[in-house]
Amino acid sequence: MxxxxxxxxxxxxxxxxxxxxxxxxxxxxxxxxxEVPVLAIDEIGLYDNTSVLFDEQIGLRLGEVPLRAEDLDIFCQPEDCQCGGTGCPGCRVEFMLSSEGPGMVYSRDIQFTDPGVKPAFDKIPIVILGDGEKLVIEGYATKHVGTEHTKWQAGxxxxxxxxxxxxxxxxxxxxxxxxxxxxxxxxxxxxxxxxxxxxxxxxxxxxxxxxxxxxxxxxxxxxxxxxxxIESSGTLPAKDLVAKAAEEIKKRAEDLDAKLAELA
Ligand code: SF4
Ligand code: SF4
Ligand SMILES: [Zn+2]
Incomplete structure (x- = not known):
């Protein structure tokens, strides 16, 4: 090759x-x-939403914001976590978003409790708030792969x-x-x-x-x-994305090899 x-x-x-x-x-x-796991917002609790958008539309937009982590490897996927998938700092990261109009709510307004996690791009528009309208949300981002949902699609x-x-x-x-x-x-x-x-x-x-x-x-x-x-969604530098994709394929090949060895 x-x-x-x-x-x-x-x-x-x-x-x-x-x-x-x-x-x-x-x-x-x-x-x-x-197949490359990355973080995306997966769970939200809406405390206040007097914007023109329904709660579900806000949730959908937040889920599609690409997130970048300084060290993605410190998080595991919920099904592999020692908490058994119920949610803990090892498999999810908490965020808060609080805004009052007038003005546009941007991705940069999503604040994570872990300073190493943030939106990959600052100016992705979420919703325009009119005078006195509010949006107050808390929630979590978790790590998954694109086969689970397109919001985890790294490429x-x-x-x-x-x-x-x-x-x-x-x-x-x-x-x-x-x-x-x-x-x-x-x-x-x-x-x-x-x-x-x-x-x-x-x-x-x-x-x-x-x-x-x-x-x-x-x-x-x-x-x-x-x-x-190959173009990255912004969750990973493109060269890291290709390297991680190759790692995932290698892992699967090794798993297959081990299973075949058991049969021999
Ligand atoms: S189109 Fe004309 S210039 Fe082009 S390869 Fe054919 S003969 Fe040559
Ligand atoms: S782009 Fe199309 S027209 Fe141009 S060289 Fe390639 S095949 Fe020929
Ligand atoms: Zn966990």
Missing amino acids: KFELLQLEEDRIRYLLSGVTAAFANGIRRACMS TLCGYKNQPCIVVADSCDGCGKCVEVCPRNLLSVEGGRAKTTNMLECSLCKLCVDACEPGAIKLSPIMDSFVVS
């Missing part, structure tokens, strides 16, 4: 993975979306495609029709012949192939090489 980093930002990572099957590339993608835009391979044959007459149709401007004509640049950006749409009358362009996916793009 070969790994090449193409782009790294706090919330986004893009890499080229070669010498693997589509199932392997897709396994990491799926684990990023549904959002996660996708992959085969690495494209394009070859221009000698029959190219430099007419430039492929250049005109490429929506990503990856083609040019130099020295009377089509040339490609930055082919990792190619979407394999084949518009260039259809436009080429002499049939000089041959485009094909490289079957064991993938451009993978």
Whole structure:
């Protein structure tokens, strides 16, 4: 297997993975979306809500706020906790939100008792409060995975495609029709012949192939090489998200191995 980093930002990572099957590339993608445990607000107690939104709508919005923890590993999932899932500081973190209008309630107004936990983004709007309207809530965030509910989905835009391979044959007459149709401007004509640049950006749409009358362009996916793009919801840095997804897959493989060994 070969790994090449193409782009790294706090919330986004893009890499080229070669010498693997589509199932392997897709396994990491799926684990990023549904198997990496993170915190999300899961339980609320409303003491006052005179806003225009129903209690349920407020609860839904709070649940969808991505939360970032300085050390996520200090929390366990309720079903694995020594409290048996009834709730304790080991498996949940308490928060308070208290606001009075006029003004917008933002995610930054959610205050956790653990200073290491906070919303990943400050300015996610929750609700506009009119003059004298109040919102007073207490509740808990717990740690779970995306398969439980989308609010625990750590990866959002996660996708992959085969690495494209394009070859221009000698029959190219430099007419430039492929250049005109490429929506990503990856083609040019130099020295009377089509040339490609930055082919990792190619979407394999084949518009260039259809436009080429002499049939000089041959485009094909490289079957064991993938451009993978992973975007985090903000709960984890993108590179940590991919590393944790790989850890989850490894754990499952080890579990399977142990179970098979029991059968032997
Ligand atoms: S359309 Fe075909 S012949 Fe024309 S420049 Fe492109 S590759 Fe060459
Ligand atoms: S397949 Fe589509 S994106 Fe790729 S080079 Fe051809 S026209 Fe451009
Ligand atoms: Zn507990």
